[in-house]
Amino acid sequence: MDAATADQSVIGMLRGLGRAVILLGPPGAGKGTQAQRIAQRYRLPHLSTGDMFRDHISRDTELGRKAKPLMARGELVPDEIVLGMVEDRIEQPDCTNGFVFDGFPRTLNQADDLERICKQHRFGATIVLHMVVQKDLLMRRLTGRRICLANGHIYNIYERPPKQDGVCDVDGSELIHRQDDTESVIGGRLHAYEQQTQPLVEYYTQRGLLESVDAMAEADAVTECIAKILDGVIASA
Numbered sequence: 001m002d003a004a005t006a007d008q009s010v011i012g013m014l015r016g017l018g019r020a021v022i023l024l025g026p027p028g029a030g031k032g033t034q035a036q037r038i039a040q041r042y043r044l045p046h047l048s049t050g051d052m053f054r055d056h057i058s059r060d061t062e063l064g065r066k067a068k069p070l071m072a073r074g075e076l077v078p079d080e081i082v083l084g085m086v087e088d089r090i091e092q093p094d095c096t097n098g099f100v101f102d103g104f105p106r107t108l109n110q111a112d113d114l115e116r117i118c119k120q121h122r123f124g125a126t127i128v129l130h131m132v133v134q135k136d137l138l139m140r141r142l143t144g145r146r147i148c149l150a151n152g153h154i155y156n157i158y159e160r161p162p163k164q165d166g167v168c169d170v171d172g173s174e175l176i177h178r179q180d181d182t183e184s185v186i187g188g189r190l191h192a193y194e195q196q197t198q199p200l201v202e203y204y205t206q207r208g209l210l211e212s213v214d215a216m217a218e219a220d221a222v223t224e225c226i227a228k229i230l231d232g233v234i235a236s237a
């Protein structure tokens, strides 16, 4: 990091982003990792609708009482309830400087509602980080995963192979290929993801809120690329 970038980061920590940062990207693109790093670097809460559901249910709020039976039956929780929880959450003091979302919004309707809520609460323009991946590389990354049976150590036969085929370097346990990590299952998930996400990509592009990030780079390089974007936003705010 050069001095100018370091300065900007310090300014960023003091001033805060004051807006929503949304990560869009397929499974395996490293959204969770990057969201966590952004949260830490800019001191923003990393929000998830799953946490919100659990929180409302454990506090037995009105929204929690509505959501609980739906979730128990495995049904989709309607947008109205989800957005109620999101609004309630971003009104909390820790969100004053902004917040990071990954895995939300999932639909155009949710995106539109989130934009409306952010405007009402006087947040700055949303930043959407689109984690762009090459499908064949992503497929390799996901199908190459091997997991140690004893302790869950994770390998990748293409990118991070164990010293000995099928054996964990750390504890000598067997490495397994999970059923979820086969080409057909992953292909299906990626296809579903694309169907779901393309409208969101268009929605945010039309509003000039989308920034593309090369998510196939090393995690640290991806973080640096994102930091450059966010520091730039802070500097020009």
Ligand SMILES: [Zn+2]
Pocket (backbone or CB within 6 Å): 148, 149, 150, 151, 152, 153, 168, 169, 170, 171, 172, 173
């Ligand atoms: Zn192991």
